[in-house]
Each structure stands twice: as C-alpha cells, then as structure tokens.
Amino acid sequence: MTQAEFYSEGELVGVLTAQPINRVLDYKAPEGGCWAGAFVEVPLGPRKVVGVVWAGGKGDYDRSKIRSIIRVLDVAPMREEMQIFLQRAADYTLTPLSAMLRLASRAPGLGDPPSMQKVYRLGASEPDRMTDARTRVLAVLEDYGGLAFTLKELAEAAGVTTTVVKGLVKQGAVLEEDRPRDLPFAHLDPAFGGKTLTGDQEQAALSLRAAIQSGRYGTTLLRGVTGSGKTEVYLEAVAECLRQGRQALVLLPEIALTAEFLTRVQARFGAKPAEWHSGVTMTERRRIWKMVGQGGAQMVIGARSALFLPFQNLGLVVVDEEHDTSYKQEDGVLYNARDMAVLRASICGARVVLASATPSLESWTNAEAGKYDKLTLTSRFGEAVMPDMRAIDMRGESLPSDRWISGALQREVKARVERGEQALLFINRRGYAPITLCRACGHQIACDHCDARMVEHRFQKRLVCHQCGESAPIPETCPNCGAEGRLAPVGPGVERLTEEAQALFPDARVVTLSSDLYGSARALKAQIEDIAAGGADIIIGTQLVAKGHNFPLLTLVGVIDADLGLQGSDLRAAERTFQLMRQVAGRAGRSERKGLALLQTYQPEHPVIRAIIAGDEDGFWRAEAEERRHAGVPPFGRMAGIILSSPDVQDVFDLGNDMARRDGPLRQVGAQIFGPAPAPIARIRGRHRVRLLVKADKGAPLQAALTRWLAQFRPSNQTRISVDIDPQTF
Ligand code: ADP
Numbered sequence: 234m235t236q237a238e239f240y241s242e243g244e245l246v247g248v249l250t251a252q253p254i255n256r257v258l259d260y261k262a263p264e265g266g267c268w269a270g271a272f273v274e275v276p277l278g279p280r281k282v283v284g285v286v287w288a289g290g291k292g293d294y295d296r297s298k299i300r301s302i303i304r305v306l307d308v309a310p311m312r313e314e315m316q317i318f319l320q321r322a323a324d325y326t327l328t329p330l331s332a333m334l335r336l337a338s339r340a341p342g343l344g345d346p347p348s349m350q351k352v353y354r355l356g357a358s359e360p361d362r363m364t365d366a367r368t369r370v371l372a373v374l375e376d377y378g379g380l381a382f383t384l385k386e387l388a389e390a391a392g393v394t395t396t397v398v399k400g401l402v403k404q405g406a407v408l409e410e411d412r413p414r415d416l417p418f419a420h421l422d423p424a425f426g427g428k429t430l431t432g433d434q435e436q437a438a439l440s441l442r443a444a445i446q447s448g449r450y451g452t453t454l455l456r457g458v459t460g461s462g463k464t465e466v467y468l469e470a471v472a473e474c475l476r477q478g479r480q481a482l483v484l485l486p487e488i489a490l491t492a493e494f495l496t497r498v499q500a501r502f503g504a505k506p507a508e509w510h511s512g513v514t515m516t517e518r519r520r521i522w523k524m525v526g527q528g529g530a531q532m533v534i535g536a537r538s539a540l541f542l543p544f545q546n547l548g549l550v551v552v553d554e555e556h557d558t559s560y561k562q563e564d565g566v567l568y569n570a571r572d573m574a575v576l577r578a579s580i581c582g583a584r585v586v587l588a589s590a591t592p593s594l595e596s597w598t599n600a601e602a603g604k605y606d607k608l609t610l611t612s613r614f615g616e617a618v619m620p621d622m623r624a625i626d627m628r629g630e631s632l633p634s635d636r637w638i639s640g641a642l643q644r645e646v647k648a649r650v651e652r653g654e655q656a657l658l659f660i661n662r663r664g665y666a667p668i669t670l671c672r673a674c675g676h677q678i679a680c681d682h683c684d685a686r687m688v689e690h691r692f693q694k695r696l697v698c699h700q701c702g703e704s705a706p707i708p709e710t711c712p713n714c715g716a717e718g719r720l721a722p723v724g725p726g727v728e729r730l731t732e733e734a735q736a737l738f739p740d741a742r743v744v745t746l747s748s749d750l751y752g753s754a755r756a757l758k759a760q761i762e763d764i765a766a767g768g769a770d771i772i773i774g775t776q777l778v779a780k781g782h783n784f785p786l787l788t789l790v791g792v793i794d795a796d797l798g799l800q801g802s803d804l805r806a807a808e809r810t811f812q813l814m815r816q817v818a819g820r821a822g823r824s825e826r827k828g829l830a831l832l833q834t835y836q837p838e839h840p841v842i843r844a845i846i847a848g849d850e851d852g853f854w855r856a857e858a859e860e861r862r863h864a865g866v867p868p869f870g871r872m873a874g875i876i877l878s879s880p881d882v883q884d885v886f887d888l889g890n891d892m893a894r895r896d897g898p899l900r901q902v903g904a905q906i907f908g909p910a911p912a913p914i915a916r917i918r919g920r921h922r923v924r925l926l927v928k929a930d931k932g933a934p935l936q937a938a939l940t941r942w943l944a945q946f947r948p949s950n951q952t953r954i955s956v957d958i959d960p961q962t963f
Pocket residue numbers: 428429430431434457458459460461462463464465466614783
C-alpha cells in the first residue's frame with residue numbers, strides 16, 4: 234500500500250469485505266474505474282455486500298470467473314492511513330482483518346444516496362395533556378438533546394406508536410423538520426468561551442499547543458488530581474487542533490458522562506460536537522460517519538469504537554480517565570482503546586493526551602521511561618485541596634453480622650448531616666446482597682448458565698446474574714432442598730447499605746447511585762444534578778460515583794470495604810484498588826471545604842492501603858513496577874490469554890491440554906505457557922471456558938509465534954478460540 238492508486242475499468246483489484254471469510258478477493262474494476270480505498274458494492278455468492286478496494290488483484294485463478302464490482306459508493310474512500318491502522322491493529326490483536334474492517338464500516342445505509350428527511354426534535358410548547366406515552370417521547374428527546382430522530386426511531390426508542398409522536402407535533406411539543414440526511418455539524422469556534430488558566434494549567438496548555446503545532450505524533454500523559462483542571466487543559470489542546478484545521482476525538486469511559494461533557498464543550502466552543510456511542514440513533518450514526526469522513530465534524534466525543542471512524546485529518550486524540558478498565562473491549566475483537574489510540578495517532582501524525590488522576594501502570598512506566606511526555610497539574614483549582622485520608626481498623630469493631638458502618642464512620646456522617654454537608658458511602662457492589670443462602674441446606678443460589686452467584690436486587694424484587702443479565706423473581710423456597718422461608722441475604726450491596734444508613738439516620742435524605750437503578754440516562758443525570766444542588770444528605774454509591782461528578786457540598790467519603798479489590802490472585806488488584814480508592818476519595822472537598830476520606834479495612838498494614846493513606850503515588854507506582862518487573866509481566870513482559878470455550882467441558886480441556894503439549898513454536902521464541910485452567914469466568918451463557926496464558930520477554934515476536942502455534946489446531950465446530958493480547962487479569 235503506497236500512494237492511492239487508480240484502477241481503470243476491467244483491471245483486477247483485491248476487495249476486502251467484513252464477511253468472516255477473511256480474504257481479499259479479486260474483482261474487476263467497474264465502469265469508470267475506482268481508486269484504492271473506495272467503498273464498493275460487490276457480488277458475493279448470491280448476495281451483494283459492501284467492501285473496500287484494498288490492493289491490486291492477484292489474478293491467481295481463472296480470469297473469466299472473476300466478477301465485476303457492482304458500483305462505487307458515494308462516500309469518501311478509506312484513507313491509506315486507515316488501511317495501515319486496521320492492518321496493524323489486526324496483526325497486534327491477532328484478529329482477522331475482516332473483523333477490523335467491520336469496526337471501521339459501521340455506517341448504516343452506507344450506500345444510500347443523500348436526500349432530505351424528516352427529523353424530530355424537542356419543541357418549546359407543553360402538550361395540553363400528559364400521558365405516559367407522551368412523557369416517554371419527551372424524555373427520549375431530552376436524553377439526547379442534540380440528536381435528531383426519524384419518526385420510526387423516535388417511536389421505537391420511546392416504545393410508542395408513531396401516532397403519539399404526530400400528536401405531539403400537532404401541539405408544538407415536538408418539532409418536525411426537513412433536513413438533508415447528511416448535514417454538517419455546527420461550527421466549533423476555538424476562540425469562544427475560553428477560561429483564564431492558572432499558572433500550572435497554562436504551562437501544560439502551552440506545551441500541548443506547541444506539540445500540536447508540530448504536526449507530529451507524540452503522546453502526553455496529563456496527570457493531576459481530580460478537579461485540577463485536566464479537562465480545561467485538554468480542551469485548550471482541542472482548540473489548538475481546531476485552529477490547525479484538524480479534527481479532534483475525545484474518548485470517555487462512560488456514556489453516563491457524555492451529557493455533562495457536551496454541555497461543557499458547548500460552553501467552550503459555542504456549539505455541540507458529534508457524539509458516537511451505543512445510545513446514538515442509526516440516522517445520526519450515518520450522518521456522523523459521513524461527516525467525519527468529509528470533515529463536516531470537527532470534534533467527536535465518543536466511546537472506544539469512535540477510534541474506527543474515518544477521520545479525514547485527525548490531529549488529536551484525548552483518552553480521558555485513561556486507566557479505566559472499560560477501555561478494554563472484552564467482547565468480539567479484544568482491544569484496548571488506549572493502545573489503539575496511540576497506534577492510530579502514530580500513523581496519522583496526531584497527538585495523544587492520556588488524562589488521569591491515577592494513570593495505569595503501563596502509561597506511568599512509559600512516561601518514566603521518556604516514551605511519553607509528562608505534564609502534571611499539582612493542585613486543585615480554586616481553594617479545594619485533597620482530602621485527609623485515614624484508615625478505620627475494622628478488627629477493633631464489634632458490629633453485628635448484618636451491619637457494615639463502623640462507629641467512627643457513623644460519627645463523622647452524623648457531623649456532616651448536622652452541618653448541612655454531604656457524606657458519600659462507597660461500596661463497589663450493585664444489588665442488595667451478593668449471596669443468597671439457604672439456612673437449611675447451605676445452598677447458594679447460582680445462575681443456571683454461568684459460573685456466578687445470583688445477586689439479590691431487592692428494589693426490583695429479583696435475583697440477577699451480573700455475568701449474563703439473566704434474572705428471576707426471588708424464590709420463597711430453596712431451589713435445592715425446598716425449605717420454606719429459609720433463604721437469607723449474606724453480605725452487603727449498595728441497596729442494603731442504603732437500608733442501614735436510613736435506619737441509622739432516619740431524618741436524613743439518603744440517595745442510592747447505582748447504574749442499574751435508573752431507567753434512562755436522563756433520570757440518572759437529573760439525580761446527579763439534584764445531589765449537586767444539595768438534594769441529598771447521604772449518598773450511597775457504587776463505582777459510578779467515582780467518575781467525574783462534582784458535588785460541592787460533599788466533604789466526607791467513607792469506603793465500606795477497602796479490602797474488596799485486594800482479594801484474589803489478580804496481579805492488577807493492587808493497581809485497581811489504588812486507583813479506585815484515590816478516585817473515590819477525590820470526590821470529597823471539591824469546593825472550599827476540606828474533605829475527609831475514611832477507609833474501613835481489616836488490613837491497615839497492607840502496603841496498598843498504606844500507600845493510599847500516605848498519598849504517595851510515585852512511591853506506590855515504583856513499588857508496583859518493581860513487582861511486575863520481577864514477575865516478568867506487562868508492561869515489563871508480554872502476555873496473551875487464549876480462551877477456549879464450548880458447551881462441552883471435556884472438549885475445551887482436551888483441546889487445551891493438546892495446545893499446551895504442542896508448544897514448539899512458542900518455545901522457539903522463549904515463551905512459556907501456563908494452563909489450561911478455568912478462565913476467570915469459568916462459564917458464561919452455558920459455555921465452559923478455559924484459559925491458557927502465554928508469557929514472553931518484552932522483545933519476543935509473540936504474535937508471530939502465536940500465529941504459527943495456533944495454526945496447528947483444528948477445534949471442533951462448537952469450540953471457539955479467542956486470543957486476548959495484554960489481558961486485564963493475569
Ligand atoms: P479535572 O478534569 O482535573 O477533574 P476540571 O477541568 O473538571 O478538572 O476542573 C474542575 C472544576 O474547576 C471544573 O468545574 C472547572 O470548570 C473548574 N476550573 C478548572 N480550572 C479552571 C479555570 N482556570 N478557570 C475557571 N474554572 C476552572
């Protein structure tokens with residue numbers, strides 16, 4: 234793949250499709266010819282499918298049998314750098330190129346001609362009469378304020394008939410507009426709404442501006458405690474990127490945060506950017522995909538899949554909360570969006586900004602080694618300072634077995650409530666209780682399809698499997714022994730903690746923040762805004778609260794079980810606990826009042842707990858890096874997880890043992906193999922899973938060796954093999 238090449242009619246070209254055949258197939262260029270990279274429609278067996286002109290044809294079989302490309306689609310051709318990106322990403326993750334192309338061609342209606350269409354948005358008038366159905370329609374429009382829906386999409390999203398929407402149009406509560414299907418996005422003005430930066434922030438912004446002006450690839454790790462202004466700083470980088478006429482992409486780990494973020498971008502640039510995630514309608518996706526490709530979208534806010542949009546001139550990728558584990562795609566193509574952002578930027582000469590208060594060990598190591606630039610914001614904006622941190626030694630507590638809030642924590646909560654401040658109690662467990670136990674026979678209710686317990690969700694009156702989502706009503710009798718009324722919840726979840734807090738503080742306003750308790754993004758956003766405005770005294774929350782919300786009245790954070798993440802043999806456990814605890818503690822004292830964070834623990838001497846309390850970040854990373862270096866694991870060694878899954882448990886173990894025995898190609902590059910062992914989740918949706926771990930030195934050609942090794946095996950039809958380079962747990 235060198236310069237974009239033109240193929241005239243009848244010439245042989247290789248077309249890659251997203252079909253699982255995973256081969257570049259020969260076709261004849263259509264009438265009028267085509268460019269390399271063109272999106273085309275080709276016949277494949279009896280079907281017509283979309284593909285990309287990938288290379289010249291090989292012509293290694295009967296020329297008369299080769300069919301012609303049907304037509305060239307009216308979208309910008311895939312740029313050469315995108316082809317290179319997909320190829321390298323495929324090589325790195327050991328994913329078929331066709332699967333990569335599928336990620337990059339997720340544009341609904343790719344071949345449809347441009348046209349006008351009717352779209353619907355929120356109007357200014359109130360309807361004369363509110364019904365449930367009408368409320369739902371308006372709620373959907375409010376949830377995605379900036380986006381337009383077609384009639385069918387809107388009705389479907391709200392679960393109503395199109396008549397309901399039309400009724401609202403008649404009353405002016407919903408507006409109907411004719412719009413070109415692929416309208417460019419509103420212009421973002423880099424000179425609009427800039428803030429005066431503090432000294433620290435200005436230094437960082439200057440350095441990023443210069444980096445972007447250079448027009449060369451580079452990665453910057455932007456560190457700074459929560460509230461130090463990292464977002465303000467990287468928005469200045471976006472501004473510079475826009476001034477250069479290049480496009481910017483900001484990745485966020487959580488869709489729940491986009492609404493808040495869009496408002497902020499609008500305040501900074503005078504208009505909303507494009508947003509790309511699972512909540513975006515098909516109409517809108519098609520528009521975004523096309524506009525990103527034609528330069529009609531200057532900035533995209535998105536989930537990890539936005540990395541595969543066809544940017545015409547990408548100048549900046551920001552990965553916010555870069556340490557967040559949700560950047561790792563754990564389904565289908567297994568990739569880490571942070572690593573792919575660096576890969577993509579290095580190919581197209583863009584800057585990457587990795588922003589975090591608690592970077593991943595990988596990024597910290599790269600910054601220490603000088604591979605990444607480092608920028609640090611040392612203080613919080615305004616008067617806010619990091620909270621005091623203390624451990625509460627739970628060994629000295631004598632709480633009843635169904636209570637979790639220690640006396641010391643209770644006293645601090647009480648003081649906050651009396652002063653009109655807010656307290657947050659954090660527990661990283663959704664639901665009421667993690668275990669439902671039969672007191673008669675000792676049976677624990679488990680999911681039928683997964684290796685997981687069913688978790689009681691009392692607010693919904695159901696048992697839910699957190700692996701596969703399966704749910705069932707809470708039974709009255711034990712499914713094992715039939716005993717009646719002997720099922721009991723064991724252990725705390727966020728709902729049970731809410732109950733305890735309400736019992737301790739009957740007059741306080743207690744609010745639960747957990748992702749499963751809100752039906753829509755709008756409901757969750759409204760709750761968060763209400764808390765920020767002082768509408769709650771005590772907040773009980775899961776991981777959801779650790780991310781990005783600003784509650785000015787919050788001055789106390791109590792971590793119910795700081796040891797939770799330290800259990801198990803996961804080598805990343807320390808890193809995760811450290812990050813999570815620092816993030817949660819950072820919620821306290823974001824305005825002028827100083828905060829306090831209390832960690833309930835049974836092991837106050839544990840090095841991780843001590844590092845959290847001492848706030849000694851670099852000390853922690855150094856110690857953690859030393860351990861990993863010693864163990865030869867990422868980022869100091871290379872690893873791959875090979876997951877075998879099948880409905881038949883014997884199948885997967887037989888194959889796994891065979892693979893472990895015939896490890897010649899791996900040994901050739903000095904790699905070691907461990908397993909097979911039950912995977913971290915040993916059964917999901919009825920499929921048994923075993924895992925082999927392959928470990929190699931940093932410089933070893935691991936992918937090539939894995940490819941040669943895997944080629945030796947022919948798994949049965951029902952068995953699937955998936956390769957996970959740099960697995961999250963090891
Ligand atoms: P971070 O991304 O590091 O958590 P933010 O950029 O969100 O920090 O900043 C925290 C809060 O302080 C935000 O409400 C932000 O608008 C405000 N802030 C930060 N820096 C400035 C500044 N220079 N001028 C005005 N407000 C600022």
